[in-house]
Amino acid sequence: MQVIKKKSTLLLALFHTSLAFAGFSIMLDPAGDAKNTGRQIGDSLERGITLQFCESLKKKVEELYPGTRIILTRFPGETIYPLQNANFCNRLDVDFYISIQFFPENKTKPNMFLFYFSQADEFITKIPELYFCPYDAAHRVNGKKTRTYTQDLATTLTNDPYKKLFDFHGPFGFPFRPLIGIKAPAIAIEIGLKEKTDWQLYVEPIAESLQPIVARYETS
Amino acid sequence: MKPRNYFFICIAFFFVGIFFLTYSQGWIMLRFPSYKTESENTAQQLRTQKKPATLFFWHNKRWNKETVEILQTQDNAQTTQHLLNSWLTLLDEENVMAKKVMLQSALLSDNKELYLSFDRNPFNETDSTYDKLMWIEGLLRTIREHSIPIQTIRFLVHHQPMQDYHLDFSNSWPLAGFLS
Numbered sequence: 001m002q003v004i005k006k007k008s009t010l011l012l013a014l015f016h017t018s019l020a021f022a023g024f025s026i027m028l029d030p031a032g033d034a035k036n037t038g039r040q041i042g043d044s045l046e047r048g049i050t051l052q053f054c055e056s057l058k059k060k061v062e063e064l065y066p067g068t069r070i071i072l073t074r075f076p077g078e079t080i081y082p083l084q085n086a087n088f089c090n091r092l093d094v095d096f097y098i099s100i101q102f103f104p105e106n107k108t109k110p111n112m113f114l115f116y117f118s119q120a121d122e123f124i125t126k127i128p129e130l131y132f133c134p135y136d137a138a139h140r141v142n143g144k145k146t147r148t149y150t151q152d153l154a155t156t157l158t159n160d161p162y163k164k165l166f167d168f169h170g171p172f173g174f175p176f177r178p179l180i181g182i183k184a185p186a187i188a189i190e191i192g193l194k195e196k197t198d199w200q201l202y203v204e205p206i207a208e209s210l211q212p213i214v215a216r217y218e219t220s
Numbered sequence: 221m222k223p224r225n226y227f228f229i230c231i232a233f234f235f236v237g238i239f240f241l242t243y244s245q246g247w248i249m250l251r252f253p254s255y256k257t258e259s260e261n262t263a264q265q266l267r268t269q270k271k272p273a274t275l276f277f278w279h280n281k282r283w284n285k286e287t288v289e290i291l292q293t294q295d296n297a298q299t300t301q302h303l304l305n306s307w308l309t310l311l312d313e314e315n316v317m318a319k320k321v322m323l324q325s326a327l328l329s330d331n332k333e334l335y336l337s338f339d340r341n342p343f344n345e346t347d348s349t350y351d352k353l354m355w356i357e358g359l360l361r362t363i364r365e366h367s368i369p370i371q372t373i374r375f376l377v378h379h380q381p382m383q384d385y386h387l388d389f390s391n392s393w394p395l396a397g398f399l400s
Contacts, residue, residue: 036385039346101386103348113350120394136391174353174398175388190349 023067024217026210027089029099029178030054030072033080041104042196050100051076053199057100060207065214083135086181090138095217096149097186099178102199105192112166112202114154115188116146117180118173135181146185147171149213153187156209165201166191268293275307276361278354279316283361286310296368300334301326307362317355318344324378332369333392337376341383349386353398356387360397370395 032038032047039046051074058070071094073085089097105111117139139146150171157168171187179186191202242248271292276285288310290302304323311317321342327335343352356375363370372392375382382389 038385101349104346111348111350113348115349118398119391120396120398136388169350172350172353172398175391175393176349177384177386177388180388188349192348 023069024065024096024214025069025071025092025094026061026096026098027071027073027085027092027094027184028054028057029085029097030074031099031101031178033074034077035079038101039103041102041193044196046102049102049193049196049199053102053203054100056200056203057207060203061210064207065210068214083181085178086135086138089186090181090183094184096213097179097182097184099176099186099188101178101188101190102193103190105194107192110166110192110194110198112157112168112192113172113190114150114157114168114170115176115179115190116150116171116173117176117182117186118143119175120173136175138181138183139179139186141183142185146187147173148216149185150187152212152216153209156212157205162205165205273303273306274362274365275303275310276365277307277311277314277316277358278351279314283358284314296370297326297328297334299366300328300336300363300368300370303362303366303368304336304359307359317342328370332371334363334368334370334373335376336373337379338382339378341377343384352384352387356393357397357399360393360395364395 030047030050030053032045032050037045037047038050041049051072054072058072061068061070071092073088074080119136119139121137121140133141154168154171156162162168176188179188189206191199193199239248243250269292270289272287273290274285274287276283278284288306290299290306292299292302301323304326308317308321308323312320319340319342322339324337324339325335326337329335342355360373363373372394374392375389377383
């Protein structure tokens with residue numbers, strides 16, 4: 001146990017060092033884990049589809065935006081404990097966090113939803129540099145940036161090439177549990193799938209929708 | 221007066237004295253039929269009356285509404301329970317929910333927080349997060365429409381915080397909802 005703990009700390013330190021030299025860093029969170037299978041889509045489970053999607057999205061984003069670093073929150077067979085992703089993300093200090101969710105869709109045209117964490121407390125904007133922050137208020141640190149990023153994504157995903165592919169809804173802010181405790185700008189994308197292989201259709205739109213966000217990071 | 225009568229008078233006053241002593245010490249209690257209790261019950265019944273209420277729910281990508289009659293009392297928590305059980309029955313009739321859910325109890329705290337305890341988790345495993353969110357927004361809108369003086373709502377199942385993979389119920393939800 002002690003050895004595992006030391007190894008994971010070393011791994012985290014190595015990740016942190018490499019991220020410091022890298023450009024824009026994105027953490028991808030595929031829904032589900034070894035214990036939580038997620039929703040059933042056809043004869044497959046959400047956890048498998050989200051992982052396939054995230055691995056494919058990682059390749060696409062690294063190809064489209066060289067210098068961008070993508071980290072996945074889990075590997076196949078790994079169990080994620082409550083707040084583990086938030087802890088991982090906050091310690092690595094990534095620039096953007098995306099949670100990917102899928103659900104079975106029976107409508108003719110699939111739906112795509114964009115969420116961010118909110119507790120209707122966005123009016124509190126002035127945050128001191130050093131203070132104790134409850135875990136469920138961590139989203140307020142980068143609340144403004146999160147909303148800017150969601151607007152960037154929404155603008156791209158509602159554009160003409162994707163209008164025929166899916167109906168886009170959002171962004172919606174509410175207490176979305178997978179994003180709780182995350183300090184970095186964090187969003188969740190939930191997509192309806194009619195067939196289990198339909199996830200391939202969404203890799204390119206989502207990868208391309210990140211363009212204004214990466215550009216915004218580079219100019220800043 | 222005959223000496224025999226003095227004896228009976230003494231015995232009678234002895235027992236009267238015993239009675240007043242036990243009454244004053246609280247060893248015996250007398251409860252007289254009260255007019256006030258009866259009148260209060262009648263007034264309570266008069267205050268409970270049927271009133272029309274509008275119920276809102278999200279279905280087929282749009283808001284739907286229906287007006288039903290509910291029992292309205294002076295007790296806001298009880299009225300909310302009647303209102304939400306009518307709402308849940310309507311959702312069941314309209315096949316919005318895959319399973320029948322009922323509200324076990326509703327309690328209102330002093331700081332205008334409403335505690336709603338359901339008999340089971342109202343969400344299905346395959347529901348999208350948006351569907352779950354809109355279910356809650358329908359419930360909040362129904363309560364808002366009824367002008368019940370509350371500010372926040374805490375969702376419970378069997379008197380324990382509701383558990384869901386996508387929605388966080390560890391904190392109370394504002395009555396205004398998150399869509400405005």
